[in-house]
Amino acid sequence: DRNILTKLMQLYSEEKDWGKLVEVVLKLSDFVEDKKQKAKYLHTAAMVSARQLGEIEMALDYYERALDLDPTLDRALEEAVDLRTQKGDYRGVEALLKIKLEHANEANDHQKMLEAFEELAVLYHKNLGWTGAAIDAYEAAQTLDPENKRRNDLLASLYASDPVQYLDKAVTAHRAILRRNPDRTDSYKLLRRLYTETKRADAAWCMCQALFLLNLAEPDEERFFRRMRSDSPAAARSQLSHDDFHQLLLHEDADPTLSAMFLLIEPAIIAARAQSLQDMGYDGEYAIDLAQSPHPIAQTIYWAASVLGIPAPPTFENINDPGGLSFLHAHDPAVVVGRSAIEAQIAPQAAAFIVSRHLAYYRQGFYVRHLVPTGTGLKAWLFAAVKMISPQFPIQPELENPMRDSLAALDRAIGGPTRERLASLVSKLLSGGGALDLKRWVAAVDLTADRAGFLMAHDLQVAEELIKASGEDASAVPIKDRLKELTLFATSEQYFALRAKLGIAIDS
Numbered sequence: 001d002r003n004i005l006t007k008l009m010q011l012y013s014e015e016k017d018w019g020k021l022v023e024v025v026l027k028l029s030d031f032v033e034d035k036k037q038k039a040k041y042l043h044t045a046a047m048v049s050a051r052q053l054g055e056i057e058m059a060l061d062y063y064e065r066a067l068d069l070d071p072t073l074d075r076a077l078e079e080a081v082d083l084r085t086q087k088g089d090y091r092g093v094e095a096l097l098k099i100k101l102e103h104a105n106e107a108n109d110h111q112k113m114l115e116a117f118e119e120l121a122v123l124y125h126k127n128l129g130w131t132g133a134a135i136d137a138y139e140a141a142q143t144l145d146p147e148n149k150r151r152n153d154l155l156a157s158l159y160a161s162d163p164v165q166y167l168d169k170a171v172t173a174h175r176a177i178l179r180r181n182p183d184r185t186d187s188y189k190l191l192r193r194l195y196t197e198t199k200r201a202d203a204a205w206c207m208c209q210a211l212f213l214l215n216l217a218e219p220d221e222e223r224f225f226r227r228m229r230s231d232s233p234a235a236a237r238s239q240l241s242h243d244d245f246h247q248l249l250l251h252e253d254a255d256p257t258l259s260a261m262f263l264l265i266e267p268a269i270i271a272a273r274a275q276s277l278q279d280m281g282y283d284g285e286y287a288i289d290l291a292q293s294p295h296p297i298a299q300t301i302y303w304a305a306s307v308l309g310i311p312a313p314p315t316f317e318n319i320n321d322p323g324g325l326s327f328l329h330a331h332d333p334a335v336v337v338g339r340s341a342i343e344a345q346i347a348p349q350a351a352a353f354i355v356s357r358h359l360a361y362y363r364q365g366f367y368v369r370h371l372v373p374t375g376t377g378l379k380a381w382l383f384a385a386v387k388m389i390s391p392q393f394p395i396q397p398e399l400e401n402p403m404r405d406s407l408a409a410l411d412r413a414i415g416g417p418t419r420e421r422l423a424s425l426v427s428k429l430l431s432g433g434g435a436l437d438l439k440r441w442v443a444a445v446d447l448t449a450d451r452a453g454f455l456m457a458h459d460l461q462v463a464e465e466l467i468k469a470s471g472e473d474a475s476a477v478p479i480k481d482r483l484k485e486l487t488l489f490a491t492s493e494q495y496f497a498l499r500a501k502l503g504i505a506i507d508s
Helices: 002-015 018-031 035-051 056-069 074-087 090-106 110-128 131-144 149-160 163-180 185-197 201-213 219-228 242-249 256-273 296-308 339-343 348-360 375-389 397-413 416-431 438-457 460-470 479-490 493-502
Strands: 315-318 325-328 334-338
Touching: 002 018, 018 035, 035 056, 035 074, 056 074, 056 090, 074 090, 090 110, 110 131, 110 149, 131 149, 149 163, 149 185, 163 185, 185 201, 201 219, 201 460, 201 479, 201 493, 242 438, 242 493, 256 375, 256 397, 256 416, 256 438, 296 315, 296 334, 296 348, 296 438, 325 348, 334 339, 348 438, 348 460, 375 397, 375 416, 375 438, 438 460, 438 479, 438 493, 460 479, 479 493
Parallel strands: 315 334
Antiparallel strands: 325 334
16 A cells, blocks of 8 residues: 555654655655656665665665666766765766766757766766776766866866877877966976976977076086087078978967968058159168178078068168168068167177068068058058958948048059959958957067067077067067067967977987
């Protein structure tokens, strides 16, 4: 009689006759056909057996029978996990967590899947000592929740425990940490150790260079850095290709679509804004023969342009110009070498940085950074290009007047296949849905120039000293941020690849 059994269950509970209570609960479970209701009775029997009778094995049996009937009974599963954990039955815990994961997957419940992967990862790492399995579980969780910084840091630590197998993943994880926090010294030190253990001598030396300048180097790290340090510019054995520049040297914030658009419209901007050499007081016949010039700065321009894969711009000496290197915005963009660059005794590595940084802006598409030095001016040209392809594109009132002249210049200069390529880029730009971040693009171009200067100077300390001396007006990026960005680049896989490409790595 179900009613009598229900009354007995109440009485045995009040009298704390736990053994009889379990018997009655099990009898009641036999009355019901509904699986979920039966599972609830078994769950009750399991709880009483565990908490009141101390019968752990019996309780686990009831828990598992309940879960077979109703896998969604989360509380039963968690209590079963707790019991098996108390027993030290970690393989049993693993089996239960896999049940949780399986049913979360079937229900497409991302939150429960995430919880299951996290619990499995902790189990594998702390209880079973299975590093590989823990990494797999954390990585699976990271695919569901990729922005989780805590988990990324845990993965970085686990990867570092086996650098031979997980070096690439450890590097990627610690690079992400440093990108968030460039002052995290532990990551620099750990990366140096990983490169040393995996016998990547050049990468280890680059890390020692950074540690030395951050005042973090141990005595052996400082000795290694000083012993292998070069006192001359990069003795490159090859030239950077277009792909090398864009894949390894270019700052990652330089939006490729914006760069491609400026590449296409740059000739039209030059035609509209530049002047003839004669109008600026120069004669093309007096351009320096860089290869034959006796002046070190001219020789440095010739060498740096060759290595960076940039056609050497026409170069003019002007002793009436008291400055160093400057832009000559002619129809064929040129360089002016002023009196201080000719007469000053500039150390070779410093000259390499100054010249290479300057030349980086002459790469097609980036020259507009200095040809049109204001953000409003650049925006007017960019929006004019968009408006020419997409007339309905809305324009801010303050840009309408400056954009009108730009639009007319572009319309005259761009046609045929070039206009078709521009139309494709505009379509891609507008379909992206995000704001056009020109300020970020300009900053990325300036940071790329810093990278080019450092690469050719072949010394991080020289590069940093020149950046500090340049003043805040020399770049769209504050000096403090320029230094941090350059340190990140100096310890990056891209920089290591460039050193190998040019044949300037210490193990080349």
